[in-house]
Amino acid sequence: MGGSEYSYSFWKDIGVEFTTRAFVLIPVAIGLNVIGGTFTRVLRIPLFLDVIGTMLLAIIAGPWVALVAGVSTNIILGVTTSPSTAFFAVVQAGIALVTGWMAVRGWFRGLDSVRDYAMILVAGVILALVSTFTATPIQVIVLGGFSGAGQDAAVGALLATGSSIIEAVFATQFVIDITDKLLSIVIAYFVAIQIPERYLPPFGQHTLNE
Amino acid sequence: MDALLNAPAGRGGLFDYQPGESFLHHMNPVSKLALTGSFVTVALLSPSYRVPSVLFALVIASCLLAGILGRVARLLGGLALPIAASLLFFHGLFNPRNETRLFVVDGLPVVGRIVVWEEGIRFALTILTPLLVLMVAILATVMTTHPKKLAVAMVEKGLSPRLAYVFMAALQFIPEMRDQAEAILDAQQARGLDVRANIRRRFRAFVDLLTPLLIGMLITTETRSLALESRGFTRRNPRTFLFEVPDRPVDRALRWFAGLFVVAAVAWRVVAWL
Numbered sequence: 482m483g484g485s486e487y488s489y490s491f492w493k494d495i496g497v498e499f500t501t502r503a504f505v506l507i508p509v510a511i512g513l514n515v516i517g518g519t520f521t522r523v524l525r526i527p528l529f530l531d532v533i534g535t536m537l538l539a540i541i542a543g544p545w546v547a548l549v550a551g552v553s554t555n556i557i558l559g560v561t562t563s564p565s566t567a568f569f570a571v572v573q574a575g576i577a578l579v580t581g582w583m584a585v586r587g588w589f590r591g592l593d594s595v596r597d598y599a600m601i602l603v604a605g606v607i608l609a610l611v612s613t614f615t616a617t618p619i620q621v622i623v624l625g626g627f628s629g630a631g632q633d634a635a636v637g638a639l640l641a642t643g644s645s646i647i648e649a650v651f652a653t654q655f656v657i658d659i660t661d662k663l664l665s666i667v668i669a670y671f672v673a674i675q676i677p678e679r680y681l682p683p684f685g686q687h688t689l690n691e
Numbered sequence: 692m693d694a695l696l697n698a699p700a701g702r703g704g705l706f707d708y709q710p711g712e713s714f715l716h717h718m719n720p721v722s723k724l725a726l727t728g729s730f731v732t733v734a735l736l737s738p739s740y741r742v743p744s745v746l747f748a749l750v751i752a753s754c755l756l757a758g759i760l761g762r763v764a765r766l767l768g769g770l771a772l773p774i775a776a777s778l779l780f781f782h783g784l785f786n787p788r789n790e791t792r793l794f795v796v797d798g799l800p801v802v803g804r805i806v807v808w809e810e811g812i813r814f815a816l817t818i819l820t821p822l823l824v825l826m827v828a829i830l831a832t833v834m835t836t837h838p839k840k841l842a843v844a845m846v847e848k849g850l851s852p853r854l855a856y857v858f859m860a861a862l863q864f865i866p867e868m869r870d871q872a873e874a875i876l877d878a879q880q881a882r883g884l885d886v887r888a889n890i891r892r893r894f895r896a897f898v899d900l901l902t903p904l905l906i907g908m909l910i911t912t913e914t915r916s917l918a919l920e921s922r923g924f925t926r927r928n929p930r931t932f933l934f935e936v937p938d939r940p941v942d943r944a945l946r947w948f949a950g951l952f953v954v955a956a957v958a959w960r961v962v963a964w965l
Contacts, residue, residue, distance in 0.1 A: 501920050504853050505912040508860035512868040513905065519872060520900055524886055524893045533901070549857065557861055561706065563770055564829045565822060623735070625818030627781060629773030637781040645787055668898055675902050680909040 491544065491585050498543035502682055506542055510534035510550040511557060517665075528661045535573055536580045536608075536669035540589055541676065541685030544581020551577045565628070568619045575611045580604070580666070584688040589670055591690075601670060605663030612662055613655045617647065626650045632657060706838045706862060707766075707830075713757035715835040719942035720844040722949070723836060727828040729949035733956040734821035738963075740813070743820035750827045763830045770826050771819075778815040786811035838862055844936040852930055856919075868904065875903055 513534030521530050535554065539547035551573025559567030583589065588600050620626060626646045627633045632653050639649035673689060681689070710716075715723070730750065734743035754760040783793075789808030796805045842855045880886070884896050 499853075501916045501924055502912065504857060504924070505860075505916045505919065506909075507857045508864045509905070509908045509912060511857075511861040512864040512908070513901070515865050516868050516872050516904070517901075519869060520876075520897055523876060524897055530897075537905075549854070553857055553861060557858065557865075560829055560833050561862075564826045565774075623818075624774070624822070625778050625782065625815060627774055627777035629771075629775075629777055633773075633777040633781070637777070637785065640781055640785045640787075643787075664894070668901065671898050672901050672905055676906065676909060680906070680913070 491582060498546050498684065500682070503542050503546045506538060506682070507546060507550045507553065510538040510547070511554045513537065514551075514554040515558065528657070528664065530661065530665055530668070532573060532576050532612075532662070533665050533669050533672075535577050536666055537673055539577050539580035540584045540669060540673045540688060542682050543684045544578045544585070547577035547581055548574050565624060568623050569616060571619065572612050572615045575615045576608055576662075579608060579611050580669075583607075584684075587688070589673070589688055601667060602663070605666045606659065608666055609655065609658040609662040612658045613651065616658075617651045617654055620650050620654065621647055707762075707834055708837050709759055709762065709834045711758060711835065713759075713835065715753060715757040715759075715831060717937075718835075718945070719936065719938050720832075720836045720841040721848050721938075722942040722945040723832045725946045725949035727825075727832050729952045730828055731821065731825045732953050734824040736956050736960050737821070738817070738960075740816040740820040743817075743824055746824045747820055747827065750824060750831060754827065754831050757831065757835060759831065759834050762834065763827060766830055767823075767826055771823060774822065775819055778819050779812065782811035782815040783807045784811065786814055788814070840934075840936050843932050843934070844938075846930060846932075847936065847938070853924065856924070864908075868908070871907065872900065872904055875900055 511534060514531050517530040517533045521528055531554070532551070535547050535551035538550050552570045555566050555570035555573055559565075559570075583604050588604055590597075592598060592601075620628065626636055626640070626649060635653040635656075636649045639652060640646065644652070673685065676685070678686065730746050734746050737743055751760070754763045784805065784807065786808065788810045791809040793807045793809040793812060796807070797803075799805060838859065842859050846852050846855050876884075879896070879900060884899070885892065886896070888896070
């Protein structure tokens with residue numbers, strides 16, 4: 482298929498992404514990020530799954546739109562749910578840009594071969610690393626390693642057995658992230674390919690097809 | 692107009708706005724945000740818990756004067772207690788830099804005795820006090836500011852009206868999506884979705900719940916974007932508003948103070964570091 486009418490550049494097309502359609506999609510993605518947490522509670526899945534909306538938007542509407550959605554999610558959760566969430570907006574930004582870059586590079590074009598499945602898994606591992614490397618410094622410097630959530634027990638146990646704070650937080654964060662981000666990208670991808678073609682923004686038609 | 696702005700922020704609203712007439716309610720929302728930002732920055736820059744403790748006392752006193760202290764305290768309990776407990780417990784007992792004994796608890800079952808160390812407690816308080824300042828300042832801002840007033844004030848100070856739309860729409864969407872999500876969940880359970888099945892099934896169920904929710908939202912985005920376009924969403928001209936948010940000289944003075952406070956704190960840290 483000749484897909485040459487739509488070419489995309491990661492840096493030059495920042496303005497092109499922000500159509501009215503994109504601005505309408507951002508609140509939907511924010512809602513999805515928040516609702517992900519609600520469903521995990523109902524279905525008793527012991528993860529956060531709070532970046533699915535950001536990843537989905539990065540695949541169907543582009544990295545910069547996803548960046549606005551991700552950062553806004555944490556600002557809104559910061560003022561409505563838990564103020565310290567706002568610091569982790571940096572993690573959302575990293576996830577948005579990296580997922581969007583993968584989408585531009587054609588990582589999410591159909592599942593035809595073993596290689597395509599492998600690409601999704603590699604994407605999940607890379608995103609887990611992005612999340613761990615951005616979240617750990619914030620967790621250590623601003624929150625002293627603890628967040629008042631379940632993972633505190635794991636960090637505390639590592640601290641008690643002689644690890645430094647950074648090691649304890651990094652290890653705990655990575656174990657959670659590798660599962661969380663891998664599942665998130667798989668869900669975001671499967672939801673993205675189920676969206677009827679006519680409701681996909683041009684960016685998504687380009688990154689998911691051809 | 693006043694009736695609109697004094698009404699609680701809607702059913703299941705996320706913004707916990709409490710109507711009132713205190714000095715915090717009358718302060719320009721942007722000034723409130725500037726003060727919040729500067730207090731939090733200064734608290735985070737401080738090397739010990741002394742300065743943040745003073746700031747914490749200051750924001751608590753403002754809440755008391757504004758008549759929202761009871762509500763702030765109740766929410767603060769839920770937000771701050773878990774992290775305070777983790778920080779004090781783990782750092783007090785296991786911080787690698789612990790050297791000086793603060794006190795010893797003897798005769799405990801199982802573990803025998805526990806030593807609480809001074810360095811760990813100091814470190815925990817240095818982390819905890821800026822977080823408390825952040826939590827109280829944000830709660831106070833949110834409780835005394837109607838979200839619509841906040842949006843108008845931000846756009847007047849140069850925020851893009853489109854970003855203001857994103858925030859307002861998200862605040863409105865989240866409770867709406869939550870209701871829809873519950874309806875979908877009920878419908879799927881009536882068709883035999885088992886929320887106690889094995890993890891693979893539940894994961895599959897997660898996608899099955901998300902997809903109808905999202906496609907429903909996507910169909911409305913089409914209508915929504917047409918509606919926005921027809922109301923000049925993409926125009927770059929200055930906007931006019933249905934109501935005014937006053938910006939008094941004292942509000943401007945407070946913003947200047949917020950800026951200078953941060954500059955002074957940075958200067959203090961740089962001098963101390965040299």
